[in-house]
Structures are given as C-alpha cells and as structure tokens.
Amino acid sequence: MSAARAFRLDYDRALNTTAAWALALVWFAPLIYAVWTAFHPTEFSTRFVLTAPLTLKNFVAAWNAAPFARYFLNTVLLVTSILIGQFVLCTLAAFAFARFDFRGRDTVFVLVLLQLLVMPDILIVENYRTMRFLGLVDTIIAIGLPYMASGFGIFLLRQTFKTIPKELDDAARVEGAGFFTILMKVYVPLAKPTYLAYGLVSVSHHWNNFLWPLIITNSVDTRPVTVGLSVFSSTDQGIDWAVITAATLMTSGPLLIAFLLFQRQFVQSFMRAGIK
Amino acid sequence: MGPTAKRTWIQAWLFLSPAMILLIAFTHYPAAVTLFHSFFSTPRGKRPAKFVGLENYQTLIADDTFWIVLVNNLWYALVTIPLSIGIAIAMALWVDSKLKGRSFVRMAYFTPTVLPLIAVANIWMFFYTPGFGLIDQIRGAFGFAQQNWLGDPESALNAVIVVTIWKEAGFFMIFYLAALQTIPASLREAAAIEGAGRWYFFRRITFPLLMPTTLFVSVNAIINSFRLVDHIFIMTEGGPDNASSLLLFYIYETAFRFWDTAYASTLTVVLLLILFAVAIGQFLLLDKRVHYR
Numbered sequence: 001m002s003a004a005r006a007f008r009l010d011y012d013r014a015l016n017t018t019a020a021w022a023l024a025l026v027w028f029a030p031l032i033y034a035v036w037t038a039f040h041p042t043e044f045s046t047r048f049v050l051t052a053p054l055t056l057k058n059f060v061a062a063w064n065a066a067p068f069a070r071y072f073l074n075t076v077l078l079v080t081s082i083l084i085g086q087f088v089l090c091t092l093a094a095f096a097f098a099r100f101d102f103r104g105r106d107t108v109f110v111l112v113l114l115q116l117l118v119m120p121d122i123l124i125v126e127n128y129r130t131m132r133f134l135g136l137v138d139t140i141i142a143i144g145l146p147y148m149a150s151g152f153g154i155f156l157l158r159q160t161f162k163t164i165p166k167e168l169d170d171a172a173r174v175e176g177a178g179f180f181t182i183l184m185k186v187y188v189p190l191a192k193p194t195y196l197a198y199g200l201v202s203v204s205h206h207w208n209n210f211l212w213p214l215i216i217t218n219s220v221d222t223r224p225v226t227v228g229l230s231v232f233s234s235t236d237q238g239i240d241w242a243v244i245t246a247a248t249l250m251t252s253g254p255l256l257i258a259f260l261l262f263q264r265q266f267v268q269s270f271m272r273a274g275i276k
Numbered sequence: 277m278g279p280t281a282k283r284t285w286i287q288a289w290l291f292l293s294p295a296m297i298l299l300i301a302f303t304h305y306p307a308a309v310t311l312f313h314s315f316f317s318t319p320r321g322k323r324p325a326k327f328v329g330l331e332n333y334q335t336l337i338a339d340d341t342f343w344i345v346l347v348n349n350l351w352y353a354l355v356t357i358p359l360s361i362g363i364a365i366a367m368a369l370w371v372d373s374k375l376k377g378r379s380f381v382r383m384a385y386f387t388p389t390v391l392p393l394i395a396v397a398n399i400w401m402f403f404y405t406p407g408f409g410l411i412d413q414i415r416g417a418f419g420f421a422q423q424n425w426l427g428d429p430e431s432a433l434n435a436v437i438v439v440t441i442w443k444e445a446g447f448f449m450i451f452y453l454a455a456l457q458t459i460p461a462s463l464r465e466a467a468a469i470e471g472a473g474r475w476y477f478f479r480r481i482t483f484p485l486l487m488p489t490t491l492f493v494s495v496n497a498i499i500n501s502f503r504l505v506d507h508i509f510i511m512t513e514g515g516p517d518n519a520s521s522l523l524l525f526y527i528y529e530t531a532f533r534f535w536d537t538a539y540a541s542t543l544t545v546v547l548l549l550i551l552f553a554v555a556i557g558q559f560l561l562l563d564k565r566v567h568y569r
Contacts (some may be wrong), residue, residue: 024384096291149298208392272566
C-alpha cells in the first residue's frame, strides 16, 4: 500500500470516527443533561460548574409531590398483564397459523397483519366507546386489553414455529400427545429466544405508551407512570426544571437501568424481532 | 368439507378464537364503526345521534384547522422519514465498522428508543426554553439573539420534528445493523481487491442490498409519523395556533376535549385512508420485489 493511500485511509477513518462520536454525543446529550440537572440544586440547571454540590433533593421533592409509587405499581401491573395476555393469545393463534391447514387461513392471517398498520392507538374514539360500554373505563385492564391480541406477536411466533421441524410433533403425536401438549412441550420451549425478544420489545413499548392510557384513565389508582409524569409536569411544577428532570429520570429509570445492564440482549432482541 | 378437514377447522379455531375475538373487537370492528359514525351527528345530552349523510365531510373540507393539521402531518412525514432513515443508515455503517468505543456509540444511538417519548419531551422542552435553555445558551455564546423555538409558529413544528428524528433514528439503526450483518464479507473483500472505494461500494452494493430493509423501515416510519404524538402533549399542545398539531393529536382534541365524537370519527376515516394507501403501496412494492428476485 502506498504511503498516500495509507494516509487517505487513516484520514478517512479519523473523520468517520469523529463524526460517529459527535453524533453519539448529540444523541446522548439529553440524557447527560437530565442527569446533571436532576442531581444538582436548581440554580445549577443552566450553570455548568464542575464543583456544583450533588444532591438527591430533587428526587425527594418529585417523589413527594406526586404518587409515583402508585404510578409505578400501575405500570408494572399493566406491563405484566399485557405480557401474559400476549404470550398466551399469540402463542395459541401462531400455532394455529403455523401448523393447521384450514380453509380461509390466509384470509384470516391478512386480518391479523392489518393490525400492524392500524394500531389500537389510532382508533381511540371507538375503543373508548367500547370500554365505556363494557364498563371498563379507568381500569388497568382497559389500558391493556386492546394490545393483548398483537398482530406483531402472532406474526413473530408464527415465523418461529414454522422453522420447527414437523417430524418433532409427528413423533410426539405417535406417543399419543394432543395438540396442546405438543405446543407446550415442543413448540414453546424451542421458541424461548423469540419469547425473550418479544417480551423485551413489548415491555419497553407498553412502559412507554402514553396516548391510550391518557384517554382511558382518570384517577391515581390506574394511571401508569407516563401519564402520571405528564400530569405532574403540566401542573404547578411549571418551571422547577430540576424537579421535573428528576421525575423524568425516575419514570424512565427502571427501563433505563435494565437497558444499561442488558444492553447487548436488548439490541439483539430488537434486531431479531425486526427481521421479517 | 370432509370430516378430517372439518375437525382440523374446529381445532384451528379453538386456538385462534381468543386472539381473533380481541383483534376484531379492538381493530376491525372499531375501524368499520368509525366509518359508520362519520355519517352521523354527535349525540349531545338528550339529543341522540342522527344520520347526517356527508355533512361531517363538508365540515371537514371547510375546516381550516384540518387542512393546517394535514399539511403539518405531511411535512412532518416528509422530513422525519428520509432524515431518520438516512441517519439510521449512517449510524449502522459506523457501528458495524471497526470503530473506537463502538459499544458506547451503539448504546448512545439506541438509548432514545428505550426512553418514553413523554419523558424525553420534558428534557427537550428545557433545551428549547427561550433565553436559558441549552440551545439558546450555545447560540448566545456566539452572539445570536434569543429564540422561542416552541412558541414561534415558524419553528414549532420543526422543533418537534428534531425530537422525532432523535427518537427514531436509533431504532431504525437496529434493523440496518441486522441487515448489514447478513452481507457476506467476501463481497467486501472482492471489492477491495478490485480497488473499489468505500463510497462506490456503498452505492453499488451495500445500499441496493439494504433496499428490503429500507422498505420495511419506511413503512414503519410512515405509520409512526401518523401515530407518534406523545411529545406534542408536553412540548406544544399543538400550538401556537395549530402550527405543530398533527392529525392524531387533532383527533384527540376533537374527541376528548371538545367531545365532538362524530367529527373525530370523520377525521379518523382520513387517517385510516392514509394508512390504507400505505398498505397498498407496500403491497405493490413488495410484489415488485418478489418479481425481480
């Protein structure tokens, strides 16, 4: 390799590294900034003095100003019930699509895929009406119900189930196992990585979801953290940025910590979940 | 249907029905009923809904706010989609190459994806605060005047767009990263032997191979551009003067602030039509792709 070419490659690499890092810092800046503001007294919200005293007061103030403990409990209940519902319903449906050859299968599958396009978030008016009809307005179950039969989950699990060799369930059938036993003993265990990926995507999606929970809840007992945070930051807290960022960090905290710990798995699961 | 086919059919539906009942109840049924309700008036007090034909649609055509919101949303889609996809490709290429501190960079790009949009909107709002927000402070250091980014109709929508791109690019990066890893290393080696430059290699080999991913990501991006309104609640509430309002936010306001559910249904029909057009477009493109494979 000539010296000129080597120089060009080095130069090229340096340029790329710099650009990649610059972008990374821009992308990370809001978080760094939030951490700075939340851990320092209000007067340092816009003054970056390295010797500024650290404090947890903002977190205490935020925690005491709104029932965040209740909001967290609601979110945890919501996310787990959605996850359980999705796992059960999507597994059953995906198995039917992957292993039964029945009339109208393709048509029904298209109906399932339609949900990838028209998500329940969009049909807020009618879904609210349905919930009112069912008497479920302002319940945690009402936040979760529209998402439990997830088109994405059915699609994802069906893809996985289709890769499982049919010989395996033929063998189980010979031994006298029913469909349900085969599903539980053969399919579900073999699809574990897909469940993990889907679980992470689902938990992070519903932890972060806002619009539908905002509409369907109106009391402290049902509000998830996202709605709780929006109520909190739009009321009298107004301008105390330090307290608001502390509340913001708290709201995203559990997910953020999980992400920092399981970063690799997180990214890989999103990758796996996205592959079509 | 023979007896075996019938049995299979019954068994299949036993597995399917729990999911299908919910899917129909919260997706297909509401979508159909939305269309139905768009031809009725909003029931108020003791006055029940009555059939009004196309009256809601006439209101829609005469509604200035609707047109502002629709144009906003088209601009929002037109800017966020290509920019977030372009940035996502750059991110994926960087993170896929031998980069110093690669795992930190990858984490930084992906972090916005796991943060709730409603939470990060708070942080961004602080950035945009006139005078003492971070952006104005940096600008101030260079002698620029203060700017009310979210309060000025000229800049409010674009300020919201920046947040969306920041939120989405890292998410799309993941799909490109997955796609890049399926490109065989032998191709790169062959190109290197031929003396092809990096840019040439990207243009002629990598980018075409990423096309299916781009298609998939674009469809996601289009859907998201009509679905993601969370940050608007915190940052602008659609204002000033609807300058940063988007279609779904307007639907929310119409239905749950003004309680005009019939008109909200009419607006939802427009949204559904747009998504339907996306579906048809995707189908046609996918079809084409299958042909030349």
